[in-house]
Amino acid sequence: MLSCRSFSSSGSSAAASMGGRGLEIHQVFRPASMGGIRQMPQLVTGNGFPAVMVRLMSTSSTNASKAKKEATKGKGEKEAAKGKGEKKEVVVNSYWGIEQSNKLLREDGTEWKWTCFRPWETYTADTSIDLTKHHKPKTMLDKIAYWTVKSMRFPTDIFFQRRYGCRAMMLETVAAVPGMVGGMPLHLRSLRRFEQSGGWIRALMEEAENERMHLMTFMEVAKPRWYERALVLAVQGVFFNAYFLGYILSPKFAHRVVGYLEEEAIHSYTEYLKDLESGKIENVPAPAIAIDYWRLPANATLKDVVTVVRADEAHHRDVNHFASDIHYQGMQLRESPAPIGYH
Template sequence: MKDTFDTTSLEVHHAPATLGDRVALRTVKVMRLFADAFFSKRYGHRAVVLETVAAVPGMVGGLLQHLKALRHIRDDQGWIRELLDEAENERMHLMTFIEIAQPSRTERVIIMLGQAIFYNAYFWLYLFTPRIAHRIVGYLEEEAVVSYTQYLAEIDAGRVANVPAPAIAREYWKLPSDAMLRDVVIAVRADEAGHRDRNHQMADELKAG
């Protein structure tokens, strides 16, 4: 299966232009340090924890945009459905990598704690500063693209087994029956690049009013 992902989009980075942008970027870089320290090159396990966190913003944003639209009695411009679709997409990433990585009991505890902390923090952040919240997700997705690119490099180098793609992944991304892990990583990376670009765009739209 040939790569269909535009490699030029891997290098996209939103240069911080405001104090809020710089805070968002620094926050994500700190989170990256913890992920690197704990998981190192165990990219399958890293993906499980990453996707647990990544599935939160879309659901929180969709909920708060829904309530905002009700309060102001106005159209949501399609944001609610888009954010909920993003959350569902990230959840499917998680379900896929659980099949591949089989997280340990310790990692499952980390997942539960990480989700609890991140959900509450992100909820209040989005409630008061949705622009910064979307910027954080944009930067998180930038890091996700980097991580999946590194994951792909490990597969190509033979340091990670290129196992058959789980059935849930083949069905969700409409992959062929002989699809492998490499094909899944490429599909997931493309999703993350899309979320990256859209969240940065949403932050820009909120900044513009």
């Protein structure tokens, strides 16, 4: 026979499970197995139901609730799958209220397919610029800059030889670095000193973006091999850090280096054009991205692309030599307005 203490414990736990409803211990008379009558205690709830029955009812209710949730979940998944099959276009609205702008159209009414640049960022290159201009190194710093660039040309010539498509791709991965690196110190200086930049931050960023678009164009022309991609990683890592250090130590030296780099780029693209004109390199149709970016005619060829890219490099040459000259005169770049929009 169970002790009264055990019934007391069971009563407490049952009361807790019933949300505070009390349990009573009733004496129930049942027939004895050997004849006669013996008295057995039984737990009964305050509502008059036996505790065992209440527990069974609670378990049954819980199981029914779980079954209902699972049925609802399964129904929801089926409806979602059905809806997913029926949906053809999903419109994503940002939680922050930022929505995609309306589709842009070209002048002929066709849809603008580029997201990396917009119609108002396109332009017609000025190919009338003087390609023969050269800044003669006079000071010791200029001579160091000049011969530094010349020394970088020899291994490039050996590696790429006359594969000018791959050479242009490699050149643009490096040429897009100085504008970004030069814009960062000017940006931070403007923030620290609460002063205007004279438009030079924007001018240098425009240069970096223009060089990047050169790369996007030549990626369509020359498919780089795996070792050329690896070389890009190595060269860009070294050049970025070296140029950043050089710009911090001497901005006039850094801009002069870029000026001479652009002169070498003009030379490379001129050789590229010679091979295109002589038939050594096939004059394939211009990539679609180049036609839209430079506003070239629909029947433009690779020769047209190289011509406008060479003109861009000549403009970058002038901008960087101009920036170096400003520093040589003992002034800051912000003291002289930047040639914004001068590709």
